[in-house]
Amino acid sequence: MPIGGFVVHVQPEEKEELLRELSRHPQVEVFGHDEKGHLIVVLETETSEEMEALVEELSRLRGVINFNLAYLHAEDEVKKIEAGEIKPEIRFHRLRPEESS
Amino acid sequence: MGSLLLPRLAHAGLLKSPVGINHLRPPGAVPEEIFPAKCIRCGRCAEICSYRSIRVLDIRYGVYAGTPLINVEEVPCYLCMKCVDVCPTGTLRRVSQEEVRMGLAVINRRQCVTWRGLALCRTCYNVCPFKEKAIHLDQLRPVIDERFCTGCGLCVHGCPLTPKAINIEPVYAFERKSRDVREEEAL
Amino acid sequence: MALSRREFLKRTAALTAASLVGMNLPLKVDRAQADADRWVRGTCRFCGVGCRVELGIKDGRPVAIRGVPQSRTNMGYLCMKGMLFYQLMRHPDRLTKPLYRESKKEKFREISWEEALSIAAKKFAESIKNHGPDSVAYYGSGQALTEETYLFQKIMRAGLRTNNVEGNPRLCMASAVGGYITSFGADEPIGSYADIEQAFCFFIIGSNMAEAHPVLFRRVMRRKLDNPREVTVINADPRRSPTSRIADIHLQFKPGTDLALLNAMAYVIVEEKLYNEDFLNNYCTFRVGKEKKEVSFEDYKKFISAYTPEKAADICGGNITPDLIRKVARIFATSPATMSLWTMGINQRIRGVWANNLIHNLHLLTGQLCRPGADSFSLTGQPNACGGVREGGGLCHILPGHRPVKVDKLRHEVEDLWGVPRGRIPAKPGYHTIAMFSAVNEGKIKAIWINCTSPAQSLPNCDKYRKGMAREDVFIIVTDIFPTKTTELANLILPTAFHFEKTGVFGCTERRSQLTLKAIDPPGEAKPEVWIAREWALKLAEELNDPVIKKCVEPFLGLEPGYELPKAIWTEYTQKLTAGRDNDLRGATYEVLQQLPDGVQWPAPTKEWALKGGTYKKFVRGLDPLADEHAIDEKPYQFYGPAHKDHKLWVWLRPYKGPAEEPDAEYPFYLSTGRVIDHWHTSSMTGRIKELMRANPYAYIEINPKDAQRLGIKPGDMVLVETRRGKNILPAKVYEGPMEGMVFVYWYDMAEDRMINRVTKDAFDPGSKEPEFKICACRIKRLSGPKPLKPYLVRL
Structure with missing residues (x-):
């Protein structure tokens, strides 16, 4: 399961509200924050796709300026892929016009 | 004992360059591509090195046997620049101290205790012969400037951590031969 | 408690993210640390910051040291010295048996404690019988625990009737003591480290605190980086150091011209009416001269008119211009809260007390005092110089509780509290450090006990004093944990317990007393100093047939030395001796x-x-x-404060005075000495931590590139450094550190060729008696190209 460390920049005045919002997510752990509006957030999800989706979702929250990945641990996922437990969707060819639209 | 005489790595064998992280050619060395061809294995650079930084490779290194190498983790290069003066073939070019590019120091920020915020250490900064230029402190944390780093390895040697949080990557050694060298050879 | 792998990964992720925005998270991920069975709390053994640490013990062996994020001094941060000193506790070089030799030419032989203490007592007793009480001396340390200093000085003063009690803090902060007492009437800073987070201007003079007090400097830097526009950092130092590199303004003046600079800043404050009239009227008087004569503000104005910025800039040289002095003085006076910080650059001067006074003057004139963030704060170099020596009576002229020896009333008070007859403590202060070792040279001192310090390396012009210490008719007892330059000259070496191998209190720079608990037993037969002193006193009482000596240690008889004994000593000291004192x-x-x-x-x-x-x-x-x-x-x-009966602060009229020895045609360079972050003092401890020794295996001489070019010196070349007192041969480091015309050498190296105190000057401040380590004249010459050098440590 991938573990990612993020620096989240938020509007300082929205910080408290956002912290409450984040505390509702079971996959999110806030390790610290400061008065300038930096949050240190660690996400833990089942798959990378899930994490991507979660980041998408969280970065749309009110007050979030951006959501930066600083550290990603995905070794376990790689092991699972190696063991054949997960099959990642990877395309080895260029996108055809109908796929990209 | 017998195995000592065999090539160092059975699969990499006789042609694998011994240059790697923290294992570097002496100052002013020509690109690794032509180094073993140009060096005549006279051993003068190792002989003149008063710090015993330069080691001559033994037979296990295949075609590289007899060429000089510095393991900066053991003994770094103090940039006394004596070796470049005695090299008879120009394999070690006569560069000045500041022009030496044995490699580039790279800090592993996840290993370095200062970057991890566990302790205040600035050993690499203190020992650097070009401190403030090659290494400066940003919020008390060391940062490398590749414009000035000579790759001498004093920082690697000094780093108090195991494994080292700062290492020299031989980024210049595997650059392609410059055009004029190739042209020279063509003539 | 071991971390789960998942937890470890999550913490790493959080810390990596936090490091990108410079945020401190109260987390630790070091796996070695998580492996310890138990953690024992205490303070760091090194500098005067007083970082709170925890020692990790696994299977009875020390395995790690960690910071504690909740700590008020270091907030969890440590430097590499602090992080690694657990390695010293089980170091193979540790002294583990009492060692003795009759003559200094012989080899040491191992003896029993019984025999060792008998010899120690007999030699001291003989000397007192034949040559009087002032022929014996104790030379202690700002690294000894408060209990140790207190007990030793009690035995010396009340038991042996001599005030020959000194300590290495004389070499380090005696001028700061003098400055605080003459300006504020009471020793030690008014404020605390907590002021750093509330200050808006830092005036750092004569201190490379980035290396000497790294963890405290981190707080200064944090304050600056969090408020880059509001906070100004001014550094005044002849050398460009890591401290000056983060400063907004670096005042680079010629060594020893600080008094002119400080007076010129006062001139600007007075001229531009930046002073705080209310504060001056309510709390200050103006004083001049030895008689401490009170003068008026008008007199002060007249006095200061001689120090125009133009004149001072002329004296100071370097990059100092009149406009720069004006600018700095304005920032100092008008910032919402100014904090001054200084160390040896100010204290180790022949006018160290005056330099201290002049810094205090700036604070008094502008009223930058007593408010949050506004303070005149002297940094201390050793972990217990404040707590043990300044407060515990570890110098020749003071008794415990900041009581001057000379004052009859206070001396009798101490005698009564100890229950010894009045008149037992002599009224005359003993020898100060330089006088003490001069007396050793002259053979006036016959027996000296040196505890936890290495004067053979740390005294200025040390060759001169080593000659005396090598005399056969001087009996030297050294208590230490490792062989040092001083044990080489000893007759009797007594092995002692190290930090965390005994219990006791360290008092750091900000008047803070912290208890370190015993975590493990000392190796071999090493013993805590309090035990050694007590047993020695009992033998002395027998030898001299003097019940009063026994009386000195009577409250402590039979107590277990690991905890109960220091506790009883601390209780006596605090409950009796500090009662009613400041x-x-x-x-x-x-x-x-x-x-x-x-x-x-x-x-x-x-x-x-x-x-x-x-x-x-x-x-x-x-x-x-x-x-x-x-x-x-x-x-x-x-x-x-006890020294100022008028309850006022004193603004002093102190004229400019240069250093004792200025460069001339024969010796054209200024020589200054200092510290590097990885080593501490004489490196007898840090030199034995392999990681630190590998980083800085030997001292070198820093030379300005312009001077180096002129003299044809290249990096790494061997350079001969000569003064009127001796010579050193050091490898060169050419870099923009010291200003032109100045060279700089680290003083930790023990090798004879590189021991810089062999060439420094032993002139001292007439007030504080602190020597001027920091400035002397030298000449330098290229000897040869680079030579490989080996690190050197004294071994038995």
């Missing part, structure tokens, strides 16, 4: 200190007050219980 520690009992890992800041007269952490700012009513107790009027600040 460093009142009665509330800080062992029980309270056990409860408060961050310790207590004095004054702490009651347990209730101590449990709140003590006093953050002295002299302020409401914050300092003694300010309320000694109040003479309704004003918010009460300066009740």
Whole structure:
């Protein structure tokens, strides 16, 4: 399961509200924050796709300026892929016009 | 004992360059591509090195046997620049101290205790012969400037951590031969 | 408790993210640390910052040291010295048996403790019988625990009737003591480290605190980086150091011209009416000369008119211009809160007390004092120079509790508290450090006990004093944990317990007393100093047939030396000796200190007050219980310091005076010495930590590139450094550190060729008696190209 460390920049005045919002997510752990509006957030999800989706979702929250990945641990996922437990969707060819639209 | 005489790595064998992280050619060395061809294995650079930084490779290194190498983790290069003066073939070019590019120091920020915020250490900064230029402190944390780093390895040697949080990557050694060298050879 | 792998990964992720925005998270991920069975709390053994640490023990062996994020001093941060000193506890070089030799030419042989203590007592007794009490001496250390210094000085003064009690703090902060007492009437800073987070201007002079006090400097830097526009950092130093590199303004003046610079800043403050009239009227008087004559503000103005910025810039040289002095003085005076920080650059001067006074003057004129963030704060180099030596009576002229020896009333008070006959303590102060070792040279001192320090390396012009120490008719006892340059000259070496191998209190720079608990047993036969002193005193009592000596240690007889004995000594010292004094520690009992890992800041007269952490700012009513107790009027600040009966702060008229030895045609360079972050003092400890020794295996001489070019010196070349006293041969480091015309050498190296104190000058301040290590004249010459050098440590 991938573990990612993020620096989240938020509007300082929205910080408290956002912290409450984040505390509702079971996959999110806030390790610290400061008065300038930096949050240190660690996400833990089942798959990378899930994490991507979660980041998408969280970065749309009110007050979030951006959501930066600083550290990603995905070794376990790689092991699972190696063991054949997960099959990642990877395309080895260029996108055809109908796929990209 | 017998195995000592065999090539160092059975699969990499006789042609694998011994240059790697923290294992570097002496100052002013020509690109690794032509180094073993140009060096005549006279051993003068190792002989003149008063710090015993330069080691001559033994037979296990295949075609590289007899060429000089510095393991900066053991003994770094103090940039006394004596070796470049005695090299008879120009394999070690006569560069000045500041022009030496044995490699580039790279800090592993996840290993370095200062970057991890566990302790205040600035050993690499203190020992650097070009401190403030090659290494400066940003919020008390060391940062490398590749414009000035000579790759001498004093920082690697000094780093108090195991494994080292700062290492020299031989980024210049595997650059392609410059055009004029190739042209020279063509003539 | 071991971390789960998942937890470890999550913490790493969080810390990596936090490091990108410079945020501190109270997390630790070091796996070695998580492996310890138990953690014992204490303070760091090295500099005067007083970082709170925890020693990790696994299977009875020390395995790690970690910081504690909740700590009030270091907030969890440590430097590499602090992080690695656990390696010293089981180091193979540790002294583990008493060693003795009759003559200094012989080899040492191992003897038993019984025999060792008998010899120690017999030699001291013989000397006293034949040559009088002043023929013996104790030379202690700012690294000894308070209990140790206190017990030794009690035995020396009341037992052996001599005030020959000194310590290496004389070499380090005696001028700061003099400065505080003459300016404020009471020793030690008014404020605390907590002022750093509230200050808006830092005036750092004569201190490379980025290397000498790295963890405290981190707080300064944090303050600056968090408020880059509001906070100004000014560094005044002849050398460009890591400290000056983060400063907004670096004043680079010629060594020894600081008095002119400081007076010129005062001139600007007076000329531009930047002074705080209310503060001056309410709390200050102006004083001049030895007689401490009171003069008026008008007199002061007249005096200061001689120090125009133009004239000072002329004297100071370097990059100092009149406009720069004006600018700095304006920032100093008008910032919402200014904090000055200084160390040896100011203290180790032949006018160290005056230099201290002049810094205090700036604070008094502008009223930058007693408010949050505004303070005149002297940094201390050793972990217990403040707590043990300044407060515990470890210098020849002071008794415990900041009592001058000369004052009959206070001396009799101490005699009564100890229950010894009046007149037992001589009225005359003993030899100060340089006088003490001069007396050794002259053969006036026949037996000397050197505890926990290495004067053979740390005294200025040390060759001169080593000659005396090598005399066959001087009996030298050394108590230490490792062989040093001084044990080479000893007759008797007694192995002692190291930090965390005994219990005791360290008092750091900000009046904070912290308890370190015994975690492991000392190796071999090494013993805590308090035990050694007690047993030695009993033997002395027998030898000299003097019951009063026994009386000195009677309250401590039979107590277990690991905890009970130091506790009893601390109890006597705090409950009896500090009662009613300005460093009142009665509330800080062992029980309270056990409860408060961050310790207590004095004054702490009651347990209730101590449990709140003590006093953050002295002299302020409401914050300092003694300010309320000694109040003479309704004003918010009460300066009740024992030295100023008028309850005022004194602004001193101190003229400019240069260094003792200035460069001339024969010796054209200034030579200054200092510290590097990885080594501490004489490197007898840090030199034995392999990681630190590998980083800085030997000292070198820093030369300005312009000078180097002129003299044809290239990096790494061997350079001969000569002064009127001796010579050193050091490898060169050419870099923009010292200003042109100045060279700089680290003083930790023990190798004879690179021991810089063989060439420094032993001129000293007539007031504080602190020598001028920092400035002398030298000449340099290229000897040869680079030579490989080996690190050197004294071994038996």
